[in-house]
Amino acid sequence: MFLSRLKPTLFRISTKLTLAYSLVLILSSTIIFSFLYFQIYSTFEDQELALLGANLAEYSSRVESQGTKNLEDYFKKVPNDDHDHALLVALLSPRGELLFIHEPEAHVFKIDIDALRTEVLNQTNNTFHFTIAEEGADTPIFVLGKQLKDGNYLAVSKSTVAMGQQLRNIQRVFWWILFPVALVGFLGGLFLSNKTLTPVRELLTSMKKIESGSLSTRVPIGGGDDELEELKILNNKMLDKIEGLVNGLREAFDHLAHDIRTPVTRLRGRAELALMADSDADTYREALQSCFENSDKILNFLQVLTDITEAENRSKKLKLEKKFISDLVNEIMDLYEMAFEEKNIKVIKKLDSHDWAMVDARLISRVIANLLDNAHKYTPEGGEVTIETINQTENVILRVTDTGPGISPDEHTMIWQKLYRSDKSRTEYGMGLGLTFVKAVVEAHDGKASVKSPVKDGRGTEFEILLQKMS
Numbered sequence: 001m002f003l004s005r006l007k008p009t010l011f012r013i014s015t016k017l018t019l020a021y022s023l024v025l026i027l028s029s030t031i032i033f034s035f036l037y038f039q040i041y042s043t044f045e046d047q048e049l050a051l052l053g054a055n056l057a058e059y060s061s062r063v064e065s066q067g068t069k070n071l072e073d074y075f076k077k078v079p080n081d082d083h084d085h086a087l088l089v090a091l092l093s094p095r096g097e098l099l100f101i102h103e104p105e106a107h108v109f110k111i112d113i114d115a116l117r118t119e120v121l122n123q124t125n126n127t128f129h130f131t132i133a134e135e136g137a138d139t140p141i142f143v144l145g146k147q148l149k150d151g152n153y154l155a156v157s158k159s160t161v162a163m164g165q166q167l168r169n170i171q172r173v174f175w176w177i178l179f180p181v182a183l184v185g186f187l188g189g190l191f192l193s194n195k196t197l198t199p200v201r202e203l204l205t206s207m208k209k210i211e212s213g214s215l216s217t218r219v220p221i222g223g224g225d226d227e228l229e230e231l232k233i234l235n236n237k238m239l240d241k242i243e244g245l246v247n248g249l250r251e252a253f254d255h256l257a258h259d260i261r262t263p264v265t266r267l268r269g270r271a272e273l274a275l276m277a278d279s280d281a282d283t284y285r286e287a288l289q290s291c292f293e294n295s296d297k298i299l300n301f302l303q304v305l306t307d308i309t310e311a312e313n314r315s316k317k318l319k320l321e322k323k324f325i326s327d328l329v330n331e332i333m334d335l336y337e338m339a340f341e342e343k344n345i346k347v348i349k350k351l352d353s354h355d356w357a358m359v360d361a362r363l364i365s366r367v368i369a370n371l372l373d374n375a376h377k378y379t380p381e382g383g384e385v386t387i388e389t390i391n392q393t394e395n396v397i398l399r400v401t402d403t404g405p406g407i408s409p410d411e412h413t414m415i416w417q418k419l420y421r422s423d424k425s426r427t428e429y430g431m432g433l434g435l436t437f438v439k440a441v442v443e444a445h446d447g448k449a450s451v452k453s454p455v456k457d458g459r460g461t462e463f464e465i466l467l468q469k470m471s
Helices: 002-010 013-064 068-077 114-124 161-211 225-275 282-311 325-344 361-378 435-445
Strands: 086-092 096-104 127-133 139-148 155-160 318-323 344-350 354-361 385-390 395-400 449-450 461-468
Touching: 013 068, 013 086, 013 155, 013 161, 068 086, 068 096, 068 461, 086 114, 086 225, 096 114, 114 127, 114 139, 114 155, 161 225, 225 282, 282 435, 318 325, 318 361, 325 344, 325 354, 325 385, 325 395, 354 361, 354 395, 354 461, 361 385, 361 395, 361 435, 361 461, 435 449, 435 461
Parallel strands: 344 385
Antiparallel strands: 086 096, 086 155, 127 139, 139 155, 318 354, 385 395, 395 461, 449 461
């Protein structure tokens, strides 16, 4: 039961980070200490060998200059508390015969003479050093020796008990230091992991609230400039976009239901009246005509939605050809000329004769028609509409400017959304798909659609379409 409760805690990232931080700190401390320990050991060893070297030089000088007797007399006079008294000094003949030996007292250390003799005789260099185990113990003994001029071997040995004790003291100090280091590592890891994961926990809390349906939830921004703070900002921006899309989708469904309900209701009502009344052939024909017109509106509405989706997804290949935009404008204007005249709207055309671009003529003609339809719809009687094309080296700009009431800056990004209609436009007939279609088709041509409003004196709207010559 205890382990089952402990398991989720152990597998939390904060616990893993804390343990990892502690482990790294302990391992790094161990590596550093190990390096220092071997450096200290090497230093102690060098010091011991240096001292033995000095003794060896002195003893060999005595033997070679004054004979073995001098060495024997020297050690007879060495006091017990002298450093030299604790050394083992042996003089061996080339055949291994023991010519002289000074042994320290038994409690200092005891060496196996036969083993020492064997090791010395196996040496091939004039000077040599090696370690040999103390007799009855595993304590290593340093042996430093040389072959004298007469061929005999002089060896000086020293116990490493004192050096080993110093090293053990250093090890003991390390273990005492390691415990607080591990404790500091654990507490430091706990603090750092909690501090590092706080933004992640805030993100998790935000995600859980969103999962429960609260799209307005946002992660608090701390004002830092690290990666996690950037992640929180991006998360909030993403949520803003998702909330906007979801709200837009809800509005789109509402508008869609409203736009389809009207013709379907008319269609159903007209058919119901025709069926209930005792009508003649002309009445039935009139009812069928009304049904046809309303069903045609529904089909047209659905077809525009399909065209927008294909343009946005670029799932339909464009039939690109070199076309002069001014020619397309003139063709569409022939259809709208009478409508503009009926509203007494003055149309000004500033068309460049070199405004060609690689476009799908059918789709761009519908783009121009949508812009002119908007201009006609929102320009008051006696107003003015300007249609302009500007030829550039790599692009062609189509600009349609009206003198209508204009569009609020808050709506500049919303007018391109599907089924969006501002309050001003709700009094006008339309599906709310025209500008969405314009934007989708222009971007499918790798172009750009933009709006500017108001244009002059707080009124007017200017739509600008940029098309590439070589799309």
